[in-house]
Amino acid sequence: MSTLKPKTMKKDKCYWLVKSDPESYSWSDLLKDKSTNWDGVRNYQARNNLRAMKKGAQVLFYHSQTDKAVMGLAKVSEESFSDQTTNDERWLAVKLDVKNTFKKPVTLELIKSNKKLTNIALIKQSRLSVMPVTKDDFDEILRLAQ
DNA sequence: GCCAACGTTGGC
DNA sequence: GCCAACGTTGGC
Numbered sequence: 165m166s167t168l169k170p171k172t173m174k175k176d177k178c179y180w181l182v183k184s185d186p187e188s189y190s191w192s193d194l195l196k197d198k199s200t201n202w203d204g205v206r207n208y209q210a211r212n213n214l215r216a217m218k219k220g221a222q223v224l225f226y227h228s229q230t231d232k233a234v235m236g237l238a239k240v241s242e243e244s245f246s247d248q249t250t251n252d253e254r255w256l257a258v259k260l261d262v263k264n265t266f267k268k269p270v271t272l273e274l275i276k277s278n279k280k281l282t283n284i285a286l287i288k289q290s291r292l293s294v295m296p297v298t299k300d301d302f303d304e305i306l307r308l309a310q
Numbered sequence: 311g312c313c314a315a316c317g318t319t320g321g322c
Numbered sequence: 323g324c325c326a327a328c329g330t331t332g333g334c
Contacts, residue, residue: 185332207317228332272333291316291331 177216179302181224181234181286182260183293191225191235194262202294203247203257210294214256215244223260224297224305226286233269234305238262266309280304 182202184190194200205211217223223238242259249257275281281304285295297305 183332209317232333289316290314290333293331 177218177296178221179224179297179299180213180217180221180240181226181295181297182238183226183228185229186227186231187229191227191265194225194236194238194260195265197262199241199259199261201248201257202260203249203255205247205257205294206255207293210292211254211256213294213296214258216296217243217258219243222263222302224302227269231269232272234266234275234309235269236263236265237306268309270305270308274308275305278304278308 189200202214205214217240219240219242221240223240224234225236225238226234238260240258241261244256244258246253247255247257272286275284276287281287281301284297284301285292289295
């Protein structure tokens, strides 16, 4: 009996979105730092998503609160490791490298009004801070950013 | 600043 | 294991 699980999971684990309140860590901070540990996540679902992020995966960087817009693109440069900001073994972090700033930030308003993006987790699960994005949704957001 | 939508905690 | 109370996030 062979397993039905495909050997490569390319399509699944390649695209993500992370949220940040720009008051605590902003896109311009990442531009300045070039690279940062994405840590401090204290939610199991978000943690599980961090664990699934593979090196090289593309990550949309979203500003919550004041801006409410996807600001740019980052990339996973180190797969999950234990979160250094706590002694609690449960929590994980990944390393993100800055990739490029969007020509136009893609606002939540625009995403909400886009018929192709009605199922995006950003809208469906508004409180989740690390979430997977489908290839189609990812491509659409990049298109809107042009 | 308010509040809806969650997620967590703790008493039972 | 249920659920009320509480805390947090994030959109408005």
